[in-house]
Amino acid sequence: MAAQTGRTVSKFLNLVIADSTNTLRDIGVQSLSVCGVTYEEQDLTVFQDAVMGALPNMPDAPIEFTTIFDTTAAQAASGSGVAPALSGSHTVLAPLNGAMTPRTIDVQMGIRHTWETGEPQFGLTATDTSGYIMTQYNPNFDDQTVAVKFVLHPGSSLPAWGTAAEAAS
Amino acid sequence: MTGRTLLKYVRVYIDGYDMSGYSRSVGPLAWEFEEVDLTCPMADAAKGYLPGQPTITPTELNGVFDNTATSGLHAVASVQNDDRVVLVAIGDRAAPVAGNPAFMGEFMQGGYHAEEDAGAVVAKVPFGPWEGSSLIDYGQPWGTLAHPNAAADSDGSDSDDFQDYGDSDGSAFGGYMVWHVTAGDGTATITMEHSTTEDDSDAAAISGLTTGEIDCSSVQTGVAVTTSRTQQINQYTRWQISMNTATSVTFALGFVRARY
Numbered sequence: 488m489a490a491q492t493g494r495t496v497s498k499f500l501n502l503v504i505a506d507s508t509n510t511l512r513d514i515g516v517q518s519l520s521v522c523g524v525t526y527e528e529q530d531l532t533v534f535q536d537a538v539m540g541a542l543p544n545m546p547d548a549p550i551e552f553t554t555i556f557d558t559t560a561a562q563a564a565s566g567s568g569v570a571p572a573l574s575g576s577h578t579v580l581a582p583l584n585g586a587m588t589p590r591t592i593d594v595q596m597g598i599r600h601t602w603e604t605g606e607p608q609f610g611l612t613a614t615d616t617s618g619y620i621m622t623q624y625n626p627n628f629d630d631q632t633v634a635v636k637f638v639l640h641p642g643s644s645l646p647a648w649g650t651a652a653e654a655a656s
Numbered sequence: 657m658t659g660r661t662l663l664k665y666v667r668v669y670i671d672g673y674d675m676s677g678y679s680r681s682v683g684p685l686a687w688e689f690e691e692v693d694l695t696c697p698m699a700d701a702a703k704g705y706l707p708g709q710p711t712i713t714p715t716e717l718n719g720v721f722d723n724t725a726t727s728g729l730h731a732v733a734s735v736q737n738d739d740r741v742v743l744v745a746i747g748d749r750a751a752p753v754a755g756n757p758a759f760m761g762e763f764m765q766g767g768y769h770a771e772e773d774a775g776a777v778v779a780k781v782p783f784g785p786w787e788g789s790s791l792i793d794y795g796q797p798w799g800t801l802a803h804p805n806a807a808a809d810s811d812g813s814d815s816d817d818f819q820d821y822g823d824s825d826g827s828a829f830g831g832y833m834v835w836h837v838t839a840g841d842g843t844a845t846i847t848m849e850h851s852t853t854e855d856d857s858d859a860a861a862i863s864g865l866t867t868g869e870i871d872c873s874s875v876q877t878g879v880a881v882t883t884s885r886t887q888q889i890n891q892y893t894r895w896q897i898s899m900n901t902a903t904s905v906t907f908a909l910g911f912v913r914a915r916y
Contacts, residue, residue: 507915524702545695547703558658558748558757575658577757581798582915585689585707622691622707624798626759627684628663628746634684641694641704 488568490605490650491598499597501571502552503564505590505613505655507582511564513571514554514579517632521551522594522609524645548611548646550592550619550637554580556626567652568603576633580624589618589640593653604651611639611646612653618643657748665747667805668717669836669908670732670740672875674805678719678729680778682744685759687712687797710795712786713763714742721770721777729779733768739787740765741877743834743910745801754895755819758801760834760910762787762879793885794832799912802848803895805838807906810899817894818854821913826850826890829914830882833865835907840872842902848911850890861896862889865911872905889913 502514526543559575583590593610595602602608611618623636639646667676690708723730744759745752752758764784771778786792800819821827833848848865851858864883870876882889895909 545697545700545703555660556746557660558746560658577798578658581757584687585710585795586916587706620705620707622689622705623687625684625686625688628666629681629683631660631662638691638705639702641696641706642700643702643704645701 488600488603490603491600493598495596495598499600499602501595501597501602503591503593503595503653504579506561506579507586509590509655510561511591511655512561512574512579513564514576515557515573517553517555519552519594521549524548546645548639550594551635553632553634556628556631556633568601570601580621580633580635583621584624585621587620589613589616589620589643591653591655592619592637595652606650607648608650608652609646609648610653611644613656616640616642657750659748661746661749665749665751667745667747667752669743669745669805670717672836672838672877673727673732674838675717675719675729675732678722679717680720681718682714682716684715685744685797686715712761712795712797714744714759714783716783717781719779719781721779733765733779733781738765739763740783741834741836741879742783743836743908745804745908745910752801752804754801754803754817756801758799758910759797760799760912761791761797790879791832791881794881794912794914796912796914799831799910801908802833802893802911803907803909805836805906805908807839807904808897809904812898813849813894813896815854815856818851818892819894820854821891821893824891826888827913827915828886828888829916830885830887831862831865831889831911831913832879832881834879834910835867835877837870837872837876837905837907839906840902841904842871842873843869843900844872844902844905845869845898845900846905846907846909847896847898849894849896851892852890854892859894862893863887869900872902
């Protein structure tokens with residue numbers, strides 16, 4: 488099926504993360520709270536200005552989401568146009584937390600169907616010095632959710648919106 | 657069995673007692689790293705961070721107020737400000753078995769509070785961070801349940817009990833174990849072994865990971881770390897028990913093979 492345009496719903500969102508062996512895995516998402524680039528607003532206003540003024544300073548691009556605690560064995564990510572092949576969140580994410588190696592993240596927004604090349608995605612392909620590192624892994628068994636946070640490794644390229652899948656590295 | 661699960665398959669052990677029967681919830685099981693900002697704004701394309709020291713805590717045990725002698729939540733937890741050995745085993749849609757994920761460590765208990773909640777009298781046990789001595793070299797609370805809270809007899813462990821980490825090189829970052837002996841009738845020593853194969857004859861003790869000889873006729877708990885922080889731990893691990901005067905020991909054992 489060809490890439491589509493228009494509106495969509497969350498059931499067509501897919502999250503792809505490179506695991507501790509640098510293999511791409513599809514991870515189930517329960518909520519996605521932050522995904523995109525945010526610039527610091529540097530206030531440069533002086534008294535004599537007619538209006539408050541600012542310039543965009545350093546950008547930041549953390550990715551925060553919740554998933555469901557899941558011990559399913561890791562399996563290869565599905566790729567373009569194929570329904571996600573979900574790996575267990577605990578299986579993939581617990582080994583990443585606190586590790587210093589930058590990893591790839593790809594948030595894929597399928598447009599009214601499973602994501603495929605040509606539809607929006609946000610992410611960054613990792614290199615030895617660029618990519619995401621994980622800083623939070625907080626399971627809560629009241630509702631089986633796990634709160635997860637990734638931030639950029641120092642010296643990383645700026646993640647961007649695109650339409651082609653990110654590679655593991 | 658792997659996959660998603662529910663709170664009813666979680667078990668929590670504190671200081672040698674199974675608190676599952678008194679607990680309504682435990683957590684969040686927090687493992688959160690300080691994000692150290694290392695951005696160089698004149699050259700970097702975006703803000704960048706490295707993980708600093710993590711904060712690890714089971715946060716809070718929310719239970720029913722119960723003054724059952726010796727093993728009730730009130731009896732165990734009402735003495736506050738103690739360090740508590742905690743093991744939270746996560747069963748996969750069934751009671752926890754060996755190989756299931758487990759969150760474990762030694763944590764400061766920050767209080768003990770009785771409250772009313774919709775007519776129920778409940779007790780809340782807030783936990784502080786990682787205890788600052790025995791496990792201070794390890795910032796990783798997630799491992800596996802090496803032995804569920806069940807009786808072991810004098811036959812000890814066998815080849816069926818190996819856990820496979822899937823890496824033929826093993827790891828070189830040491831590890832630690834957490835034990836809760838909930839019942840028994842004599843003295844015994846519980847240890848962890850590792851091996852490069854799933855053959856009994858290849859299994860050897862992991863240096864440092866032993867309870868030492870303990871009197872299992874009373875409740876016992878503790879943590880043990882590998883002799884070295886860079887100790888090699890091979891692909892396969894399993895529990896082992898050496899009976900002395902004991903004929904049966906009921907215990908839960910968790911093991912963390914450090915990843916870095």
